[in-house]
Structure formats: C-alpha cells, structure tokens
C-alpha cells in the first residue's frame with residue numbers, strides 16, 4: 674500500500690465479499706487514523722460484521738486491499754494478533770473461574786500483557802475480582818469480554834456491536850469505558866446500529882448500507898452536509914396543517930409572514946437530526 678496508508682491504523686480500499694448470491698460488502702473504502710474512535714454505523718445486514726471479521730483476519734475477502742496496523746490480516750502473525758484486540762461476545766472462559774483468574778490466565782497468551790489488576794479496574798470490575806464468571810450480570814460479562822480484549826495491550830481494538838442488549842444505564846457505563854480506553858491512546862473501531870452510540874463515541878463515522886459506505890465524516894459534519902434542509906410547518910386559515918421541506922427556511926417563513934400579515938399560525942421549523950440524516954442515507958426514511 675502507499676506510504677500514506679502506513680500512517681493509518683486501518684486502510685481499506687475496494688473491499689468486496691460475497692456469500693454465494695449475497696453481496697455482503699460491495700466495494701468499501703475506509704481510513705482509520707491512529708488514536709481515533711471510528712464508528713461503523715448501519716442497519717442489519719449492511720455488512721458491518723463481515724468487514725470487521727475481515728479486518729480481524731477471521732474471514733477471507735474476494736477483492737480489495739486491506740492494511741491493519743501496516744499488515745494485511747491474511748498474513749497475520751502472532752505478533753500482529755497481540756496488537757489487535759478483539760472483543761468476542763461471551764469469550765469462552767470456564768464459568769467456574771473467577772474474574773481475576775480469567776484475566777490473569779488470558780494475560781499469559783501475550784508477549785507484553787497489561788497488568789491484570791489494572792485492567793480489571795479499568796473495566797470497573799474490581800469489586801468482582803473474586804466472583805465466578807457464571808455469577809456475573811450480562812453487562813458485567815461484557816466488561817469482562819472487554820478486559821480480555823485489552824489485556825494484551827492492543828494498539829487497535831475492534832468491537833462488533835458491543836452494547837447490543839444493554840439497558841440504557843449499562844450502555845452509558847460502557848461508553849465511559851470506551852472513552853477511557855480512547856484517552857489512553859487505543860485506536861478503536863466499533864460497529865453499531867445505534868446512532869446515539871456513534872454520536873456519543875465516534876470521532877468519525879462511516880455510514881454503511883447494502884455493503885457500501887454511503888457517508889463518512891465527523892458526526893457534526895455529516896449533520897451539516899446532509900442536514901441543510903428544514904421542515905417548516907404552519908396551520909392554514911381553514912385550520913389544515915401544512916409542511917414544506919426547504920433548503921431556505923428563512924425565505925419560506927418570510928413569505929408566510931407576508932401572506933399572514935404577521936403572526937403565522939402554528940409555525941414550527943424543524944431541522945433534521947442526525948437520525949433523520951442516517952435514515953435517509955440508509956434508505957429507511959419514513960417519507961410520509
């Protein structure tokens with residue numbers, strides 16, 4: 674790949690993957706800078722997991738160039754694997770082991786692991802160090818999975834839908850954990866269905882739909898770029914509600930002011946949220 678690509682933690686160009694007749698990934702380009710939290714956002718079946726599995730070196734691809742920490746995952750070595758943290762859902766650890774035993778056990782797989790007690794503290798499980806895995810709640814179990822993903826001291830952490838099934842409080846606690854890891858300088862790629870999650874965590878995000886990146890940028894930038902239209906609503910003299918989608922809401926309101934000669938009945942101006950933008954980009958917009 675080019676010299677520029679070497680500065681990126683993850684560089685993907687023209688990635689394609691088919692499963693029989695299904696095109697899961699249809700030519701994806703991605704560039705993830707070192708130290709950033711990058712969100713891969715998209716609806717079910719968009720191709721997020723397939724992409725992450727290819728980056729992990731756990732799935733073959735049909736076409737495209739992929740560089741993860743300067744290496745093609747197809748040529749993954751043990752040394753490379755120790756630099757890429759993967760958070761598995763329900764890492765297979767014996768349920769009879771305690772949290773402390775499990776983290777210390779996994780640390781032995783790595784050449785330069787982090788301190789197990791420090792990692793347990795990082796994920797907020799210090800009160801549970803002596804608890805058996807089978808006694809953990811779902812959210813605590815997920816924190817343990819993250820602890821096992823970072824115990825090797827990775828430069829890059831890959832998280833595939835880390836908070837699916839969490840209640841809102843657990844999700845917020847998990848976000849804090851991700852921010853703490855990001856503050857330490859770990860590059861993080863996370864996939865999510867939740868726009869709120871991508872907005873809360875990601876420095877930049879790519880929206881993917883039908884195996885393609887349909888938009889990429891900072892959350893605020895995407896809102897500005899795709900969300901310039903506003904909906905102006907008002908009530909006509911006969912009481913019927915009206916709405917108009919417009920790129921120049923001020924002009925629309927000025928015209929209405931002239932028409933109503935002052936106060937406009939039921940006036941509202943609604944700017945699209947990032948959620949509206951996302952739904953439009955992924956083709957799920959309610960067009961009523």
Ligand SMILES: Nc1ncnc2c1ncn2[C@@H]1O[C@H](COP(=O)(O)OP(=O)(O)OP(=O)(O)O)[C@@H](O)[C@H]1O
Pocket residue numbers: 692695696697715716717718719720721722723724866
């Ligand atoms: N092992 C597989 N064999 C056949 N088809 C697959 C396989 N894995 C994924 N697919 C299909 O590829 C497409 C993309 O799936 P993928 O899991 O990558 O999407 P996703 O964005 O992660 O979706 P979700 O959010 O539902 O996990 C889907 O149509 C899916 O059904």
